[in-house]
Amino acid sequence: MVARITIDTPLDVRLLDKGLSVGEALAAFNAAHGEAGGVVSFLGKVRPDGDVRALELSHYEPLTLPAMRELTETARDQFALDGALVWHRIGVMTPGEAIVLVATAARHRRDAFAAADYLMDHLKSAAWLWKREKRADGWHWIEPRGQDHEDIARWE
Amino acid sequence: MAVTILFLGPLRDLAGKQALEVQAPLDWSGLLGAVGPQVAEQLAAQRVNVACAGKVLADKTRLNAFDGDEVALLPPVSGG
Numbered sequence: 547m548v549a550r551i552t553i554d555t556p557l558d559v560r561l562l563d564k565g566l567s568v569g570e571a572l573a574a575f576n577a578a579h580g581e582a583g584g585v586v587s588f589l590g591k592v593r594p595d596g597d598v599r600a601l602e603l604s605h606y607e608p609l610t611l612p613a614m615r616e617l618t619e620t621a622r623d624q625f626a627l628d629g630a631l632v633w634h635r636i637g638v639m640t641p642g643e644a645i646v647l648v649a650t651a652a653r654h655r656r657d658a659f660a661a662a663d664y665l666m667d668h669l670k671s672a673a674w675l676w677k678r679e680k681r682a683d684g685w686h687w688i689e690p691r692g693q694d695h696e697d698i699a700r701w702e
Numbered sequence: 703m704a705v706t707i708l709f710l711g712p713l714r715d716l717a718g719k720q721a722l723e724v725q726a727p728l729d730w731s732g733l734l735g736a737v738g739p740q741v742a743e744q745l746a747a748q749r750v751n752v753a754c755a756g757k758v759l760a761d762k763t764r765l766n767a768f769d770g771d772e773v774a775l776l777p778p779v780s781g782g
Contacts, residue, residue, distance in 0.1 A: 608753070672779065674776065678712075689778070690778045
């Protein structure tokens with residue numbers, strides 16, 4: 547079978563309005579970075595929490611993807627990455643579905659771990675994305691959490 | 703031609719609409735006057751950013767939007 551996903555750029559940053567295929571993405575990312583000593587990945591999912599029925603992420607086209615690209619370039623430079631994959635869902639998702647997939651490839655594992663952590667902290671609190679949850683009584687916007695700001699402050 | 707004001711995230715609910723067209727040019731006081739008191743109050747708070755023509759303004763009070771520009775009101779984000 548021919549792989550349906552190919553990655554031909556070291557930094558692959560995408561906004562996806564449909565489900566993402568985690569296994570295929572990681573296989574393609576791994577194949578694209580044969581010279582890396584380590585690949586780290588993080589998959590963020592919609593937590594099945596209480597009466598949350600759905601989650602919706604909205605973005606702002608002129609800003610969201612360009613800023614995610616800049617963030618990924620910064621991570622590459624800071625952690626000497628061979629490559630990074632940053633895929634973020636937008637639109638409506640249900641509990642258990644993937645929201646974000648981050649993968650980093652580096653010569654050494656510590657850089658790969660740190661870069662994935664760095665990318666996630668910044669995606670959570672600095673990417674131009676707005677989240678709302680659908681519960682029994684309707685849609686509710688999610689306010690940023692103090693924890694998210696503490697997480698990003700670790701890198702300053 | 704006009705300036706389009708775009709309400710992102712929760713500001714959309716507060717404004718009761720997604721977008722608003724106003725006469726160009728548009729400056730900060732014009733913006734505050736155009737969006738209604740509830741959104742204006744949020745805008746005055748530091749947490750809300752303003753982008754004009756695809757660029758986030760370092761100082762939103764120096765907004766100067768021309769014909770055809772899109773002005774986006776960006777409340778605090780909650781991604782990931």
